[in-house]
């Protein structure tokens with residue numbers, strides 16, 4: 113262990129230096145979930161039935177991550193967390209009231225941000241959100257990167273535990289070059305967070321902005337119970 117061992121690059125802003133040591137899941141959320149003795153479980157699948165059937169307890173759940181610098185934590189993500197916390201607690205208990213456009217943007221930001229930090233805690237999920245989207249989130253400040261779709265839903269019957277799932281999706285997209293049509297490889301992923309009654313889903317890709325959702329996720333029928341909140345598609349969610 114050398115003196116410089118803790119000097120790394122902030123995954124969000126690219127700053128080189130000493131990084132902070134944080135829970136992958138927001139600390140306030142850990143405190144909210146754990147006194148109840150309800151574990152967060154890793155899983156995979158697209159719909160709730162699959163997610164519940166494949167779930168297993170994440171033994172390394174409280175893994176600390178050392179990937180974010182102090183200014184990013186203290187001046188950017190911390191205030192964002194404080195801003196949404198009380199609303200999130202309400203939505204976790206049940207999604208009953210309308211979600212205005214600001215609520216949708218805040219929740220979409222929180223969903224992709226949390227997917228990014230939780231992904232870092234599980235090396236097996238490294239091929240999920242590509243690194244360039246971490247930098248884009250930082251550049252955007254308060255909204256998801258281009259190519260990110262966020263969906264929200266309400267789980268009428270409680271699945272025991274809280275679930276986290278992320279799966280890579282590979283796809284290619286044609287680009288017209290002077291030498292003809294070339295198929296470029298891109299990265300896409302689907303991620304799901306189920307926290308109490310709140311269901312959050314991200315489908316993202318780092319391909320050209322013109323790539324439409326069905327191109328990377330043909331089975332949209334599997335998520336028909338969820339409502340897209342990013343890009344903002346409606347004024348209200350009920």
Ligand SMILES: [Zn+2]
Pocket residue numbers: 122123124125126127180181182183184185
């Ligand atoms: Zn940073």
